[in-house]
Amino acid sequence: xxxxxxxxxxxxxxxxxxxxxxxxxxxxxxxxxxxxxxxxxxxxxxxxxxxxxxxxxxxxxxxxxxxxxxxxxxxxxxxxxxxxxxxxxxxxxxxxxxxxxxxxxxxxxxxxxxxxxxxxxxxxxxxxxxxxxx
Amino acid sequence: xxxxxxxxxxxxxxxxxxxxxxxxxxxxxxxxxxxxxxxxxxxxxxxxxxxxxxxxxxxxxxxxxxxxxxxxxxxxxxxxxxxxxxxxxxxxxxxxxxxxxxxxxxxxxxxxxxxxxxxxxxxxxxxxxxxxxxxxxxxxxxxxxxxxxxxxxxxxxxxxxxxxxxxxxxxxxxxxxxxxxxxxxxxxxxxxxxxxxxxxxxxxxxxxxxxxxxxxxxxxxxxxxxxxxxxxxxxxxxxxxxxxxxxxxxxxxxxxxxxxxxxxxxxxxxxxxxxxxxxxxxxxxxxxxxxxxxxxxxxx
Ligand code: SF4
Ligand code: SF4
Numbered sequence: 001x002x003x004x005x006x007x008x009x010x011x012x013x014x015x016x017x018x019x020x021x022x023x024x025x026x027x028x029x030x031x032x033x034x035x036x037x038x039x040x041x042x043x044x045x046x047x048x049x050x051x052x053x054x055x056x057x058x059x060x061x062x063x064x065x066x067x068x069x070x071x072x073x074x075x076x077x078x079x080x081x082x083x084x085x086x087x088x089x090x091x092x093x094x095x096x097x098x099x100x101x102x103x104x105x106x107x108x109x110x111x112x113x114x115x116x117x118x119x120x121x122x123x124x125x126x127x128x129x130x131x132x133x134x
Numbered sequence: 135x136x137x138x139x140x141x142x143x144x145x146x147x148x149x150x151x152x153x154x155x156x157x158x159x160x161x162x163x164x165x166x167x168x169x170x171x172x173x174x175x176x177x178x179x180x181x182x183x184x185x186x187x188x189x190x191x192x193x194x195x196x197x198x199x200x201x202x203x204x205x206x207x208x209x210x211x212x213x214x215x216x217x218x219x220x221x222x223x224x225x226x227x228x229x230x231x232x233x234x235x236x237x238x239x240x241x242x243x244x245x246x247x248x249x250x251x252x253x254x255x256x257x258x259x260x261x262x263x264x265x266x267x268x269x270x271x272x273x274x275x276x277x278x279x280x281x282x283x284x285x286x287x288x289x290x291x292x293x294x295x296x297x298x299x300x301x302x303x304x305x306x307x308x309x310x311x312x313x314x315x316x317x318x319x320x321x322x323x324x325x326x327x328x329x330x331x332x333x334x335x336x337x338x339x340x341x342x343x344x345x346x347x348x349x350x351x352x353x354x355x356x357x358x359x360x361x362x363x364x365x366x367x368x369x370x371x372x373x374x375x376x377x378x379x380x381x382x383x384x385x386x387x388x389x390x391x392x393x394x395x396x397x398x399x400x401x402x403x404x405x406x407x408x409x410x411x412x413x414x415x416x417x418x419x420x421x422x423x424x425x426x427x428x429x430x431x432x433x434x
Contacts, residue, residue, distance in 0.1 A: 074184070
């Protein structure tokens with residue numbers, strides 16, 4: 001699908017903010033695509049990891065609405081393979097946190113079936129709450 | 135004489151003691167390593183905090199490291215600043231927080247000031263995984279202590295993410311690790327190389343709307359192990375253990391032809407090989423490993 005990148009007055013500030021939250025990961029990316037071919041969950045994403053990087057570089061806040069930033073499982077495969085030393089897991093985390101800090105959670109724990117919660121180990125619940133809720 | 139180590143159990147070893155805590159602690163004891171639980175430990179947060187402006191989630195892991203200092207002050211351990219962790223997720227989270235404050239003095243000061251009722255963290259603790267302790271001890275020595283060599287059993291190690299990545303945190307080469315293979319060999323079993331041994335299992339997606347991601351990864355990982363000839367898999371991560379073992383139920387629903395495979399926590403099989411069969415918690419797994427152990431003549 002072709003998407004027209006929409007830039008506005010906020011674009012530069014958005015790129016800068018994500019860059020700060022990730023210790024300067026944004027400008028390093030050279031769009032080689034290795035992260036996208038290495039990512040174990042890329043097939044479940046709406047846009048691949050390298051495109052997440054590109055949208056942040058350009059300052060297109062549409063990236064905040066993608067499913068991909070939530071599907072990233074923080075597995076650090078892209079982190080160890082990126083030839084430019086980009087830690088992309090920090091970028092998806094920053095994008096999730098920008099959303100979560102507006103008080104909108106990705107997972108509503110009250111909506112989980114109580115039987116299901118019963119069988120889940122605490123480690124699963126704690127990690128999911130840390131990634132999906134603010 | 136027993137060598138004492140400060141020990142961080144984390145929530146899963148306590149929540150399911152038969153499957154995780156007891157086999158871990160008892161195996162260590164059988165090897166002459168006493169795991170002294172940190173008094174008043176708290177949850178590490180399970181996942182590392184990755185953004186530069188999120189200091190709040192570094193507090194919990196660091197508080198546990200302060201407890202290690204206190205244990206030394208109080209003589210619970212004797213000048214031992216290596217904190218032993220079995221859970222890969224706790225290991226990764228604690229080690230990354232520790233690395234962050236060791237590299238960033240300003241962050242360390244902020245956290246110390248924030249916890250004004252605690253002694254300052256002096257950034258002197260080293261977070262180690264139990265597999266590293268075994269490696270340092272020498273796998274050949276572990277081999278000598280094995281009571282029931284797992285002859286004829288084909289085990290595929292599964293690393294997942296948190297033991298290996300990122301590179302600075304991992305306990306072995308992130309692309310070509312060997313530590314679990316050496317561990318399996320020391321137990322007398324045959325090592326099976328699973329090409330998907332470090333593919334992410336889907337982690338916390340096991341909660342909520344993305345469970346199918348986990349079930350599909352489990353399908354791929356278990357099938358790859360089977361294709362390579364494995365009888366069972368082992369892992370050091372309790373969340374991987376849940377996803378690869380318990381989630382096989384969902385995998386089977388999605389793929390009726392799927393065949394189950396036992397997935398044990400690494401200290402379950404260690405305890406078993408050390409002759410602590412009644413401490414291995416083999417009745418606790420979703421897919422029962424006992425039939426294959428009996429088939430191989432390793433169990434009555
Ligand atoms: S691997 Fe690194 S440089 Fe290549 S596209 Fe991904 S983030 Fe950019
Ligand atoms: S950290 Fe996220 S984006 Fe990177 S490879 Fe893993 S799942 Fe994909």
